[in-house]
Amino acid sequence: MTKKVIVDIDNTLWHFCDALYEELRKINKNFPAYDYWTHWDIWEGYCTEVEFYNAVNAIHLKQHHDNYLPYPEARDFLSNLKDNGYHITIASHRSPDYKKQTEIWLDKHGLVYDELHLSYQKTQLFNESTDVVVDDSPHVLEEAVKKGIMATGLLFPWNRDYHDNGFMLFNSLKEILKYILDRNLDRYGGKPMEIKVEKPTQQYLEERKVSSWAIWEKEVSRFDWYYDATEECYLLEGDVVVETKDGIKVQFGKGDFVTFPEGLSCVWDIKKPVKKHYNFR
Ligand SMILES: [Mg+2]
Numbered sequence: 001m002t003k004k005v006i007v008d009i010d011n012t013l014w015h016f017c018d019a020l021y022e023e024l025r026k027i028n029k030n031f032p033a034y035d036y037w038t039h040w041d042i043w044e045g046y047c048t049e050v051e052f053y054n055a056v057n058a059i060h061l062k063q064h065h066d067n068y069l070p071y072p073e074a075r076d077f078l079s080n081l082k083d084n085g086y087h088i089t090i091a092s093h094r095s096p097d098y099k100k101q102t103e104i105w106l107d108k109h110g111l112v113y114d115e116l117h118l119s120y121q122k123t124q125l126f127n128e129s130t131d132v133v134v135d136d137s138p139h140v141l142e143e144a145v146k147k148g149i150m151a152t153g154l155l156f157p158w159n160r161d162y163h164d165n166g167f168m169l170f171n172s173l174k175e176i177l178k179y180i181l182d183r184n185l186d187r188y189g190g191k192p193m194e195i196k197v198e199k200p201t202q203q204y205l206e207e208r209k210v211s212s213w214a215i216w217e218k219e220v221s222r223f224d225w226y227y228d229a230t231e232e233c234y235l236l237e238g239d240v241v242v243e244t245k246d247g248i249k250v251q252f253g254k255g256d257f258v259t260f261p262e263g264l265s266c267v268w269d270i271k272k273p274v275k276k277h278y279n280f281r
Pocket residue numbers: 008009010011012135136137
C-alpha cells in the first residue's frame with residue numbers, strides 16, 4: 001500500500017524565517033525578531049501588507065541561491081520517508097511562478113520527492129488517501145486534523161499556542177520522522193501500543209530504586225502526549241485516565257506502576273492531581 005505524505009517547504013525543510021527577517025529588516029530595521037512572530041499579521045505597524053508579501057516573494061525568487069540552505073536533517077528526512085514507502089508531495093503556498101527556482105533548490109540539495117505542488121490552496125490536496133501532513137502553519141495542520149490526517153511539524157512561536165489542536169509539534173525533523181514511522185508501524189500492523197498497569201511489591205520498588213527517580217506533578221487537566229521513549233512511573237498520588245488514539249482507555253492511580261511504550265500517542269485526562277516517580281528507558 002502506498003502511503004502519502006504532504007511536506008511543506010518554508011520552515012519545514014529550511015529556516016525560511018531567518019531569510020524573511022533579513023528581507024523585512026531592509027524595509028524597517030525595527031522589525032522584531034521571529035521569536036515574537038506569534039501571528040501571521042506580523043507586518044502590522046512595521047510595513048504594509050504589500051511590502052511584506054514582496055519580501056516573501058523576493059526570497060522565493062532567489063530560492064535556488066547558494067545562501068538558502070535546507071535544514072541539515074532535511075535530506076535524510078525525505079529519503080527515509082521514501083525508503084519507508086511514502087509517496088512525497090512537496091507543497092508550498094508560493095506562486096507557481098517560482099517553480100523552476102524551487103525545483104533547482106530541491107534537486108541541488110538532494111531533497112527527494114515525487115510531486116511538487118505550488119499554489120495558494122495547499123489544503124485542497126488533502127483527501128482520504130493522504131496519510132500525513134508535515135507543516136508549520138497551525139491553520140494547515142488544523143485542516144489536516146479535520147480530515148482525519150496525521151498532522152505534525154516543527155515547533156515555532158506562531159504554532160506553539162495551537163499545540164492542543166490534535167497535531168504534534170517537535171524541535172527537529174528527526175523527531176518528526178520517528179513520530180511518523182512509529183505511528184505508521186502501529187497503524188499498519190506493527191507492535192501493539194499497550195499500557196501496562198501493575199501493583200508492585202515493596203521489594204520490587206526497592207530493587208528498582210524507584211524512590212530515587214525524579215518526581216513529576218500535575219494538576220487536574222487534559223492534554224495530548226507522545227512517548228518518544230518508554231516511560232515507567234510509580235504513582236504516589238492521583239487518578240488518571242489515558243486514552244489511546246484507538247479509543248482504548250486505561251485508568252490508574254495511587255500505588256500503580258505504569259509502563260508506557262515508546263511511540264505511543266495518547267490523551268492524558270487527570271481526574272485528581274498527580275504526583276509520580278518516573279524513569280525513561
Ligand atoms: Mg511553512
